[in-house]
Amino acid sequence: MKKRMFYQFSLLLVAVTIVLAGCGGNNNKTASTNGETDKATNTANSGSNAEGEIKVGILHSQSGTMAISEVSVIDAEMMAIDEINAAGGVLGKKIVPVLEDGASDWPTFAEKARKLISEDKVATVFGGWTSASRKAMKPVFEELNGLLWYPVQYEGLESSPNIFYTGATTNQQIVPSVSWLLENRGKKFYLLGSDYVFPRTANLVIKEQLKAEGGELVGEEYTPLGHTDYSTLISKIKEAKPDVVYNTLNGDSNVAFFKQLKDAGITAKDLTTLSVSVAEEEIRGIGVDVLEGHLAAWNYYQTTDTPANKTFVENYKKKYGDERVTADPIEAGYTAVYLWAAAVEKAGSVEVDKVKEAAKELEWDAPEGKVKIDGATQHIYKTVRIGEVQADGQFKELWNSGEAVKPDPYLKGYDWAASIQPTE
């Protein structure tokens, strides 16, 4: 017995040594310099090195439940980087992406963000999808003064000095779509969402808006993530007799909901549904036959008619295959890379503070049309579009806002939103 204990302890010793060696391996800093690392030195030489390369981080989920959505965004960002490199890079240097896997796990996002900034010393990070992943990374970027580009529409009420938001905030997607529905489809709303932060916050906004604009709330329901049986819910919807179901369900739940809605004999003709998380990619997994005629609100569709989009879609399909489709978050990820590159060129440096300064009011011809960074909130001006699913799995645009809408994450421009302001 004692012998065995002895070997176990030798094992312990070896293992501890390995771990420590592994931990110490990648780092060129020694104990004596530990104290000197502060934010200034960290960022001053971050990102670029002597060989004429600029490192950028890409931090999305490549595994786990969110990989479904995020992998395409990685593809778009890699494509943008390749295109920029092919055209000569930024500041004459090549962009080198450092890929990290967030694994659909929020603490992992925080850990990898910290690694990208403090170990790899990347100039900027493109990453995140869920609100939870962004909230997990936010303190890290603020603490280390890093720079994050977040490419997905979200619930607003946030504006970090270290994050650029290239997806829509509420007043660029939800608020205008609710107004449009009230005008065109009816007053009685049923709010249906997955049980997490985005739907709950979005619905908080919608409820205030309905009160102010004369709508009526006939029901509000949340289902757990991954919920797959909607028969009871559909009965409830039938009972409530709404004009519109405003759908903030996420991922797989959409498949179950729309399939079962059709089975219950309810088609898009009988009931308007508008989704904010169903894009071209999701349509393929749900099946066009059940989705045809249903509505969605986004800032970009593959069918959006701009010259930039034609080349974007063409290149994307050429690079990743004809069967692939582009969608709003994919386009937002692609745009983020270009906006960052343009800001770096303008600043003449990859230093975070200079890039942020240069990015103010920067304009670029994105596939979705002209976008502009709003200096105050670090969100971008975007055009709102409401589309209808067609038989080929693409959207037909029913309405757009005409011009790019100024981002207003805290909804300060809306009187009815006074009660939604953050408490802190």
Place this chain on the structure above:
Amino acid sequence: MLMRIQMKKFTPQRIWILIAYTAAAAALFSAPLFVSDFRLNLLAKFLAFAIVALGLDLIWGFTGILSLGHGIFFGLGAYAMAMYLKLAASGGKPPDFMGWSGLKELPLFWQPFQNFWFAVAMGIAIPAFLALVLGYFTFRNRIRGVYFTILTQALVIITTTLLIGQQAFTGGTNGITGYSTVLGYSIGSPETKRVLYYVTVAALIAIFIFCRYVIGSRFGKVLRAIRDGENRVRFIGYNPAIYQMVVFTISAGIAGVAGMLFVLHVGIISPSMLGIVPSIEMVLWVAIGGRGTLVGAALGAILMNWAKSEFSTAYPQGWLFFMGLLFVVVVVFLPKGVAGLIGQIKFRRKRREPNHEGVRNPAV
């Protein structure tokens, strides 16, 4: 395993073991000298996981109760600490997520968490109490083995669904993040992180010694007896339910401590950390390290997490394959884990005497 610590005889092996212990402790304490801040933070997180693994080993490796719900206890401890940190960041006002969930006032049960020591006490007491209540009913009703395991899974689903559903009070899926200070010190500063690291090392060592004490005691012997034959223990006149209940409570309390440390290092806690997958992963660390040996469990946690953070990025697909296969191979062919394997090989070669402990699988 039946080594008696009480007998202070200085055999050569004993001295070696003492040296190994001291060296390991010294390595852990001196790590900040040659490891970057980022790596130190990682290591600290792994050590927090090692603490859960110790607690889990106590009930699985030594008592034969498999809990797939340790994520809950870990998470409850973490939430207690997170509530304190969040209130410290917001200065006692309702935290941000309450605002966007429509809550204007700080709920009553949040109030006392402004006090650090109250939060720490709750971080241990809440998981321990929950385990006590659950254990009281479950073990008294002689629910054991597989049934207990499945029951803990049901508990995981209940807890996570509740945490997610009550967004105004718990932060929903986002969990609780965005801290600034702990006891007045900035939580992000390298100095604080180093101190927190030392706290974690100290906690790990203290809990390790505590666990050694528990399994070395008479109580620990009854635990192993329960593992190897619950009914026999009952017939001898013990009431296994009480022992199971107590060890389950201790284990949950340890998980709570680990959770609190985890939050301090990682800066976020969310319901996904309480889910079924993290709970099973915790079991995996113990299985791979070696159930029934405390060192094995702790090392398993550290090594698996270290490997995960190194390799999962380079091969996100391959990592899951690897982890799945490793799980299968270890459980089927190495029921005593890596620690057991090394011990067995060497032991078999050296002395071919009947080995009463090594042959037997932990009863399941």
Place this chain on the structure above:
Amino acid sequence: MEVFLLQLFNGLSISSILLLVALGLAITFGLMKVINMAHGELIMIGAYSTYLTQNLFQDYLPKSLFDWYFVLAVPVSFVIAFIFGLILEISLIRFLYGRPLDSLLATWGVGLVLQQLARSIFGAPNVAVTSPAWLNGGMKIMDGTLLPYKRIFIIALVIACLVSMYFYIYRSHEGRRMRAVMQNRDMASCLGVSTRRVDAMTFAIGSGIAGIAGCALTLLGPIGPSLGTYYIVDAFMVVVLGGVGKLVGTVLGATGIGMFNTLFEYWTNASLGKVLVFVCIVAFLQWKPMGLVAMRSRSLD
């Protein structure tokens, strides 16, 4: 009234889905005491088999025949999941008899590998299965109350599975051998029953039924690599609640959970409904640890 009827039907429908999902488990867990956490992945395999059958029909057969792909998909799903189950039993499970907790952990690892395999082959996003036209629509029993044919079909499928399983287990030679081995392995072996073969067959049949469940689920929900994870815990609850080792128990367990789920969800909301159902299960098991229909036995574990 219509709502009541519709909800009753919904409850029945959810019960039937739960039963279909749990039936395979009732065999592998209930009879063989193997905790197969990869059961969910066998369901996923069944769903992907249906997807593949659909694609074959789309690509190689005239359009007029397309609607009949589903009729073929049911046996195809069964066979493919059966083969996977057989391979799993031969390569892994047979080392794990008598170690239920270890079987739980090992099969969880298998599940992880299978999920990742599906992700590598079919990609992470969901795939679409177009349900056949003859299952679209529903039966109108009164104004505003439509019973979808798909759900009726699933109920019929479950009954068919139950009946054939009953005949297999209680009325066939193989079934008799199976029961003999499960009741007293040594005695059966002495009497010349090849226990190895019976074990492999039993496990494979349980897996095959999971495949059928996967096929049926394509009608209602998403088809992706993580499909199985949505059902696995529910399936275990059904088996445990019903009482291990009895088919009747499984049927009762599924009906109970399905009905209460619908009821609670209707009264409260989906999240709270789920919590209430699980709380009830935990409470019930405290009261009757052996489940609804307990096997009588004088033996001590």
